[in-house]
Amino acid sequence: MTTSTHPTPLSTLPTCKDVFLQSCLSANVLTFGAYTLKSGRHANMRGPVQSPYFFNAGYFHTASLLAAISTAYAHTIISFLSSHPSVPKPDILFGPAYKGISLACSTLLELYRLDSQTWSPVSYSFNRKEVKDHGEGGAIVGASSKGKNVLVLDDVVTAGTAMRETMELVAREGGQVVGFVVALDRKERRPSTTGEKEEGFVDDESRSSALGQIRKEFGVLSASIVTLDNLIDVLEMRGEENERERLEEYRRKYLACD
Numbered sequence: 001m002t003t004s005t006h007p008t009p010l011s012t013l014p015t016c017k018d019v020f021l022q023s024c025l026s027a028n029v030l031t032f033g034a035y036t037l038k039s040g041r042h043a044n045m046r047g048p049v050q051s052p053y054f055f056n057a058g059y060f061h062t063a064s065l066l067a068a069i070s071t072a073y074a075h076t077i078i079s080f081l082s083s084h085p086s087v088p089k090p091d092i093l094f095g096p097a098y099k100g101i102s103l104a105c106s107t108l109l110e111l112y113r114l115d116s117q118t119w120s121p122v123s124y125s126f127n128r129k130e131v132k133d134h135g136e137g138g139a140i141v142g143a144s145s146k147g148k149n150v151l152v153l154d155d156v157v158t159a160g161t162a163m164r165e166t167m168e169l170v171a172r173e174g175g176q177v178v179g180f181v182v183a184l185d186r187k188e189r190r191p192s193t194t195g196e197k198e199e200g201f202v203d204d205e206s207r208s209s210a211l212g213q214i215r216k217e218f219g220v221l222s223a224s225i226v227t228l229d230n231l232i233d234v235l236e237m238r239g240e241e242n243e244r245e246r247l248e249e250y251r252r253k254y255l256a257c258d
């Protein structure tokens with residue numbers, strides 16, 4: 001039998017989110033440097049715009065780290081569903097490949113542990129990045145989405161490309177995405193599609209975040225365990241001034257309007 005002790009809080013966030021943030025820092029899930037993102041933010045003449053931080057959910061690779069992240073997801077999902085009664089109860093937790101896969105599985109187990117009656121009828125599924133053309137074939141592993149309400153769990157959202165691809169995939173399979181839950185919402189303005197005026201966004205300050213735009217376009221709501229703002233607060237509390245300044249500068253340039 002194990003006893004769980006919580007380290008001294010880093011923030012004023014609920015305990016599960018605080019433990020999650022502490023795990024991110026101690027396991028190097030959250031690192032600081034210069035990173036090129038999937039969305040690229042790089043279509044300007046001076047080369048790639050790089051992010052001063054990166055969230056690598058692949059480093060949640062021990063049982064205790066998985067417990068920290070899945071507990072934070074589970075509580076975020078429960079409060080998301082209770083504060084938005086219009087969101088249909090999910091039949092499926094869907095984790096986009098690759099990092100979403102282990103997150104959807106471990107979170108469903110945690111939800112079941114917290115409330116077996118509510119969560120026992122719920123399944124998980126995930127996609128293959130390369131469609132399988134033998135055996136059972138197809139792009140989906142786990143429960144079929146046909147006619148089902150699907151709650152999507154991913155690690156991080158930046159430009160929302162992965163979210164939009166997942167919505168298309170679920171719709172193709174006959175299901176309906178009823179919400180998105182991410183560990184980290186970077187809350188960035190979506191990158192320019194033309195590549196012009198990317199740096200500084202001079203005339204484009206009204207651009208909303210990826211999740212905000214999805215809410216406007218499709219009416220699909222979302223929640224996150226933490227946002228860029230929480231990361232900056234934690235760096236301030238830890239006295240990590242260089243990192244805090246670099247993240248604040250990035251936030252000043254790229255923060256979405258919503």
Ligand SMILES: O=P(O)(O)OC[C@H]1O[C@H](OP(=O)(O)OP(=O)(O)O)[C@H](O)[C@@H]1O
Nearest residue numbers: 039097098099156157158159160161162
């Ligand atoms: O909002 P976006 O701009 O789409 O960026 C966020 C996505 O980028 C990463 O996926 P990626 O396919 O790079 O990684 P993975 O295969 O390691 O999960 C991440 O896991 C998100 O799914």
Ligand SMILES: O=C(O)c1cc(=O)[nH]c(=O)[nH]1
Nearest residue numbers: 037038039054055156158
């Ligand atoms: O935008 C991305 O590609 C991205 C950002 C981040 O912090 N972590 C990640 O895995 N992907």
